[in-house]
Amino acid sequence: MNPHVGIAWQIGSTFGWGVYGTQLALGLTRRGRLPTLLESPGPLTLDALEAVRLKPAMDFRPRLVELIQKQGEGPIVCQFPVLHARGNNAELQFGRLSPRTRGTANHACIFFDRTTFSAEAIDQLNRFDSVIAGSAWNGAYLRDLGVRNVIDNIQGIDASRFHPAPRRGLLGDRFAIFSGGKIEHRKGQDIVAAAFRAFRQRHDDAVLVTSWHNAWPRAEGVREIMRSRVFDGADLLDGEGRIDVRRWLSRNGVPEDSVIVLPEIPNALLPPVIRECDVAIFPNRCEGGTNLVAMETLALGVPSLLSANTGHMDLLDRQIGFALADQSPVPGADASPDHDVWGESSVDEIVERLEAVYRNREAFREVALAHARLMEDLSWTRQIDRLMDHLDIGDLTPAR
Numbered sequence: 001m002n003p004h005v006g007i008a009w010q011i012g013s014t015f016g017w018g019v020y021g022t023q024l025a026l027g028l029t030r031r032g033r034l035p036t037l038l039e040s041p042g043p044l045t046l047d048a049l050e051a052v053r054l055k056p057a058m059d060f061r062p063r064l065v066e067l068i069q070k071q072g073e074g075p076i077v078c079q080f081p082v083l084h085a086r087g088n089n090a091e092l093q094f095g096r097l098s099p100r101t102r103g104t105a106n107h108a109c110i111f112f113d114r115t116t117f118s119a120e121a122i123d124q125l126n127r128f129d130s131v132i133a134g135s136a137w138n139g140a141y142l143r144d145l146g147v148r149n150v151i152d153n154i155q156g157i158d159a160s161r162f163h164p165a166p167r168r169g170l171l172g173d174r175f176a177i178f179s180g181g182k183i184e185h186r187k188g189q190d191i192v193a194a195a196f197r198a199f200r201q202r203h204d205d206a207v208l209v210t211s212w213h214n215a216w217p218r219a220e221g222v223r224e225i226m227r228s229r230v231f232d233g234a235d236l237l238d239g240e241g242r243i244d245v246r247r248w249l250s251r252n253g254v255p256e257d258s259v260i261v262l263p264e265i266p267n268a269l270l271p272p273v274i275r276e277c278d279v280a281i282f283p284n285r286c287e288g289g290t291n292l293v294a295m296e297t298l299a300l301g302v303p304s305l306l307s308a309n310t311g312h313m314d315l316l317d318r319q320i321g322f323a324l325a326d327q328s329p330v331p332g333a334d335a336s337p338d339h340d341v342w343g344e345s346s347v348d349e350i351v352e353r354l355e356a357v358y359r360n361r362e363a364f365r366e367v368a369l370a371h372a373r374l375m376e377d378l379s380w381t382r383q384i385d386r387l388m389d390h391l392d393i394g395d396l397t398p399a400r
Contacts, residue, residue: 003396004036006082006103009095012042013266015215016292017085017094020109020155022046024083027384029053032396036080037061038068038097045266068097081105081393084128087288088114090121105129107391111288112138113186113310114338117145130391134289135311137341153387154290154314156380157299161271164301164372171276175203175358178277178302180211180270180293181284183236183243184221188307188345190228191283195350197231197254203358208254209277210245211262211270211293217243229331230347271300279357279364280304283324283345287311294321301372303364305353309343320371322364324349 005028012018022044025035035057046054068076082103085093087110092098108125111134122145125131130149133139139152177196181187189212196208214222217237226233232252238244250256262273274280280297282305290311297304298320306312306321315321327343357364388394 001394001396002080002104003032003034004078004080005033005393006036006038006078006080006101008038008082008098008101009085009093010039010042011037011044013045013268014043014213014264016289018042018044019267019292021085023156023158023380024384025054025057026050027380027388028393029057030381030385031388031393033393034060036064036078038064038076038082038101039095042094043266045268047268071100074100076101078103081107081391083132084108086110086112086125088112089117090124105391107132110134110138110142113286113288113342115141115340116338122147132387132390135287135314136317137310137313138288141341151387151390153383153390154311154378155292155295156378156383157292157295157375158268159299159376159379159381161268162296162299162375163271164369165271165275167275168272169276171207174205174207176207176209176277176279177354178209178211178274178280178297179282180274180280180297181282181291182221183212183214183225183245184219185224185228186221186285186342188283188285190225190231190233191345191347191350192281193249193252193254194231194347195281195283195354196258197252198347198351199354200254200258202355204258206358207258207260208249209260209262209273211265211273212243212245213264214243217241270296274300274302277302278361279354281350281354282312283307283350284312285309285330285339285342285344290314295375295378298368298371299375299378301365301369303357303368304371305350307343307345310341318374320374322353322367324353 011021028035084098086108087093107130108128109132125147132151132153139150142150179192183189200206236248246261280302282294287310304321308323308325324345326346326349330339330342
């Protein structure tokens with residue numbers, strides 16, 4: 001049996017698809033398989049043992065590049081199964097070679113937040129041997145569209161890193177609120193900002209810890225948040241067209257000394273930072289997956305407020321997380337056919353929930369620790385093993 005399994009998108013440590021690909025690669029090595037990386041890795045932070053496990057894959061890359069170059073612009077035929085990344089309307093994700101690449105079996109991994117799919121996109125998905133949906137609602141939506149062979153398989157967490165542990169007390173006695181995710185309208189940072197501004201007026205010991213980064217400041221999601229009706233987003237970009245979170249918040253009434261803007265941090269280095277926080281908030285308007293950052297705050301035992309819509313329901317239906325239940329349609333000019341399943345969280349409800357956590361920290365912490373225990377069943381190891389079993393990608397590790 002050929003040990004290779006292809007991953008047709010870029011792996012890395014600082015973006016969602018990259019983390020997913022890295023964990024898939026590590027999971028394949030546990031089965032004695034050789035993850036075959038069709039794209040050059042992005043920024044990658046590995047510990048020493050992870051580097052050892054992925055060394056054969058990295059060592060094979062030059063030979064793979066040579067073989068691909070020999071194909072010119074023609075098809076890339078692989079004598080092993082290949083995983084492909086797809087997003088809205090079955091568009092490519094971080095994998096330019098994917099359309100040319102065909103394996104002995106081809107599986108599409110898809111996360112989407114826009115619900116318009118062309119007939120061509122549906123046909124394209126039906127050409128795959130299976131379509132792996134990143135959330136139950138993604139899976140159900142695809143089946144309703146007539147996509148065949150859909151498998152629901154949500155993401156995981158690195159339970160060796162993302163777990164409850166003692167704090168270091170680096171924020172002193174301040175009430176720290178964490179918010180993470182790519183800054184854009186869909187992720188709802190304008191709702192976070194509006195809620196924090198109102199809460200900070202009541203409690204001057206509150207501090208907002210942001211991990212908001214977006215490598216595409218001119219993307220539609222950034223343009224949408226700059227038209228926000230909740231929090232004035234017009235000045236999110238500086239004079240050179242770069243995202244400036246601190247300036248955006250300050251100009252809209254959030255004191256500079258009440259905000260910590262984190263630099264871009266590799267996924268493996270986030271746990272000790274997030275653990276210092278008292279609560280995390282995710283009023284996301286839509287999640288094609290389960291929201292990897294939210295899964296991680298939950299696994300760390302941080303009380304986490306999740307908008308009760310789309311991919312978040314995979315967690316809330318498991319009784320994991322605190323639901324932001326007040327979900328209304330995305331309002332007015334922001335609405336579009338692609339937003340028909342999106343939800344608008346209530347700023348007032350978030351402030352009320354923050355107030356409850358502020359006044360009952362130990363009680364919320366106890367419930368959050370119970371949530372963290374439930375998250376252990378959603379480790380990357382278990383989720384990727386479940387996926388490999390679905391795809392019949394067997395274990396080549398010799399029996400002991």
